[in-house]
Amino acid sequence: MSVLIEVCIDSLESLPIAQTAGAGRIELCSSLATGGLTASAGYMKQAARVATIPVYAIIRPREGDFLYSSHDVDIMLEDIHTAKHAGLNGVVIGALAADGKIDEAAVKAMIHAASGMGITFHRAIDHCAAPFDALEFLMSHGVERVLTSGLAKRADEGISTLKEMVQLTQGRLSIMPGAGVSPDNAKRIITETGATEIHLSGKTTRSSFMTYRNEKATMGNGESDFDITVTNPDIIQQTVLALK
Structure with a gap:
């Protein structure tokens, strides 16, 4: 059985690395550290230009839960149109209501906006109060x-x-x-579940190419700004081999 490996990335640098290492599809994100947020329009367009495999853009306007305001949903619909016009193959969507059930109105609107594209429903399903009902809806x-x-x-x-x-x-x-997929557990997950595709980041960090560094000033979470997240080709290749 052939198993497709999807790799999530948060930089254009990682895209050719992942596809050369054996990825069969890309989930295009920014900010993997927060679970993945929507990529910029420029990033989407360049990904479509560089990719030789399908690219799906995550549509997630902010970190945190999946309970979205009407303004959030409007942003997500615009971002779906952006992904479509950028030439990407699909989108990765999800939204929940306050009671934990799938937000059918928001998801229907996103599905409609993505007409003609592939659609993945993301890990909002793992926060869903009725996941099997959600599967029937999807x-x-x-x-x-x-x-x-x-x-x-x-x-x-x-x-x-x-x-x-x-x-x-x-x-x-x-x-x-x-979530937590690695070369060590991918084969077991596929064998015991019967799934035919699997998702991982296989990420590592590389050191910045900056020669001048002010380590005192940091952005965001306070960690070094000179550690750059990038796909590790060895992890992807090892996963490919483990699944053969």
């Missing part, structure tokens, strides 16, 4: 796949739920395990 609306850890912190801890999801959706929607 299948009935033509969503291609769901990225999920099986409601657990890591995919290898959610194997039993992932297996249930695969059995429920067989032939109608693909279940793509993700």
Whole structure:
């Protein structure tokens, strides 16, 4: 059985690294440290130019939960149009209501905006109060796949739920395990769940090429601004080999 490996990236630098290492699809993000946010328009356009494999843009306007205001949803619809006009292959979407059930109105609007593109529903499913009802809704609306850890912190801890999801959706929607996937556990996750695709970042850091550095001034979370997140080709290649 052939297994497709999706790699999430948050820089254009990582895209050719991931596809050369064996990725079959890219999830295009910014800010992987916060779980992945929407890429800029320029980043989307350049990714479409560079990629030789399908690229799906995550549509997530902010970090945190998946309860979105009407303004958030308007932003997400605009970002879907941006991804479409950039020439990307698909989008990765998700939204929940306050009670933890899928926000059907928001998701329907996003599906409509993405007409003609591939659609993945992201890990909002893992925060959903009725995940199997959500799967039925997504299948009935033509969503291609769901990225999920099986409601657990890591995919290898959610194997039993992932297996249930695969059995429920067989032939109608693909279940793509993700979160904590590595060369060490990818084969087990695929074998025990029956999934046919898997998702990971395989990220590492490289040192900045700056020769002048002011280490006192830092942006964001206070860590060094001179450690650059990038895809590690060895992790992707090792995962490919583990799944053969």
